[in-house]
Amino acid sequence: MQPSDLKNLTIAIVGAGYAGAAAAKALSLLGATVDVYEQASAVREVGAGIGLRPSTMDRFRQWGVFDAIAGVSSPSDYFEILTAGSDPIAKEEWPEIATYGEKTHLIHRCDFIEALLGVLPEGMVHLGHKLESVEDEGDRARLTFANGRSVTADLVVGADGIKSVVRAQLFGDNQPVFSGEHAYRAVISVDDAHGLAVDDNLRMYIGRGTKVYFLPLRHRDQVSFDVTALCPDPTWAPKVTKDDLLGTVEGFDPRIVDITRNLDMDAVNCRAVYDIDPVDTWHSDSVVLVGDAAHSMLHHQGQGANSAILDAGALADSLREAGSVKEALARYQATRKPVTDELQRISRQGWTEDEINDVFPGQKPTSQQPASEQPASEQPASEQPQD
Ligand SMILES: Cc1cc2nc3c(=O)[nH]c(=O)nc-3n(C[C@H](O)[C@H](O)[C@H](O)COP(=O)(O)OP(=O)(O)OC[C@H]3O[C@@H](n4cnc5c(N)ncnc54)[C@H](O)[C@@H]3O)c2cc1C
Numbered sequence: 001m002q003p004s005d006l007k008n009l010t011i012a013i014v015g016a017g018y019a020g021a022a023a024a025k026a027l028s029l030l031g032a033t034v035d036v037y038e039q040a041s042a043v044r045e046v047g048a049g050i051g052l053r054p055s056t057m058d059r060f061r062q063w064g065v066f067d068a069i070a071g072v073s074s075p076s077d078y079f080e081i082l083t084a085g086s087d088p089i090a091k092e093e094w095p096e097i098a099t100y101g102e103k104t105h106l107i108h109r110c111d112f113i114e115a116l117l118g119v120l121p122e123g124m125v126h127l128g129h130k131l132e133s134v135e136d137e138g139d140r141a142r143l144t145f146a147n148g149r150s151v152t153a154d155l156v157v158g159a160d161g162i163k164s165v166v167r168a169q170l171f172g173d174n175q176p177v178f179s180g181e182h183a184y185r186a187v188i189s190v191d192d193a194h195g196l197a198v199d200d201n202l203r204m205y206i207g208r209g210t211k212v213y214f215l216p217l218r219h220r221d222q223v224s225f226d227v228t229a230l231c232p233d234p235t236w237a238p239k240v241t242k243d244d245l246l247g248t249v250e251g252f253d254p255r256i257v258d259i260t261r262n263l264d265m266d267a268v269n270c271r272a273v274y275d276i277d278p279v280d281t282w283h284s285d286s287v288v289l290v291g292d293a294a295h296s297m298l299h300h301q302g303q304g305a306n307s308a309i310l311d312a313g314a315l316a317d318s319l320r321e322a323g324s325v326k327e328a329l330a331r332y333q334a335t336r337k338p339v340t341d342e343l344q345r346i347s348r349q350g351w352t353e354d355e356i357n358d359v360f361p362g363q364k365p366t367s368q369q370p371a372s373e374q375p376a377s378e379q380p381a382s383e384q385p386q387d
Pocket residue numbers: 014015016017018019020037038039040043046048049050051129130131132159160161162163164165185290291292293297299301302303304305306307308
């Protein structure tokens with residue numbers, strides 16, 4: 001679109017998570033008038049770490065916000081997969097490092113959202129705006145909020161997460177799908193990591209239906225410690241005891257058991273893990289989905305937040321390159337949906353040893369648990385009973 005057309009474009013974004021904040025940055029750089037409507041009275045994030053991939057960091061560089069993100073993160077060279085007992089299975093350089101000349105950056109989720117929102121102009125984000133309805137009026141769309149306010153825009157961006165109202169009202173009723181797993185997440189001091197925080201690389205310990213994600217945040221002298229374990233209870237925020245948690249890491253490296261034993265349960269975030277099935281259509285002529293609203297995925301590939309950032313970049317590119325909003329939205333979906341459909345699919349596979357061997361064919365486990373120790377329940381999440 002011509003710069004003058006982009007300058008006249010009004011854009012309303014629903015949701016100020018990673019997808020909404022990144023879209024706000026990318027689209028406002030086009031010259032459009034952007035407003036973000038967030039239901040919460042303050043934007044908060046789960047205390048946990050996240051890995052920002054080289055392609056994501058490259059977008060930040062393009063948007064002029066690289067330093068804001070790099071300043072609160074640690075560059076990481078590789079990730080490693082180990083057995084429950086800490087025997088190495090696979091070790092890989094993060095993909096895309098050679099392509100983008102940038103490392104993956106490990107960041108605390110709170111720092112990430114703060115940095116992203118911090119680069120938006122004052123007044124762009126409107127808190128306390130819970131979307132109740134979205135009406136597609138063809139070349140415009142109308143949003144009505146629970147506080148009684150109503151706005152129209154040339155383009156509405158639904159960045160309202162896994163339970164998206166925009167998706168439910170316009171693009172089909174893709175209900176969240178329970179993975180059969182819980183995630184128990186905490187951020188601990190390096191001093192409490194029993195010597196496991198030796199560098200800036202992500203380690204995943206797997207076995208007995210449990211995955212432990214150990215993600216150093218050394219710029220904070222902390223570690224993000226995430227235990228993802230099989231559990232049939234689909235309650236979104238389940239009540240879990242220390243004994244329950246210790247049961248999930250039974251037989252693991254004693255240092256992991258000790259870390260778990262010393263966790264402050266008041267500081268552990270316990271969540272059932274959900275995704276959605278792929279959504280057939282992400283857009284009309286004036287409304288479009290980004291981030292988890294479009295393609296919520298399980299966290300096993302660490303690609304949900306990265307995908308949200310790449311969506312924002314692709315949407316901005318499409319608006320710049322296409323002749324109209326309508327054409328841009330079709331182009332955006334054609335660029336991004338095949339990628340995220342595949343990520344949704346492989347994220348449901350989890351990390352069984354067979355799957356690791358598929359992904360890293362040259363790297364046979366140096367030491368494996370005997371087959372007899374692998375419970376029958378250690379199947380890809382997608383094969384677990386769905387609620
Ligand atoms: C602990 C954890 C670890 C993860 N690790 C990784 C990782 O390492 N790498 C990775 O790439 N991904 C990771 N993910 C996934 C990633 O965090 C998500 O994919 C990402 O947060 C999605 O961002 P989003 O903005 O689309 O949705 P959300 O973060 O869900 O944001 C949606 C926003 O919309 C608002 N909203 C919702 N409904 C309404 C409404 N009706 N009106 C107005 N506002 C509304 C919400 O309040 C929220 O602020 C992880 C997820 C978790 C929980």
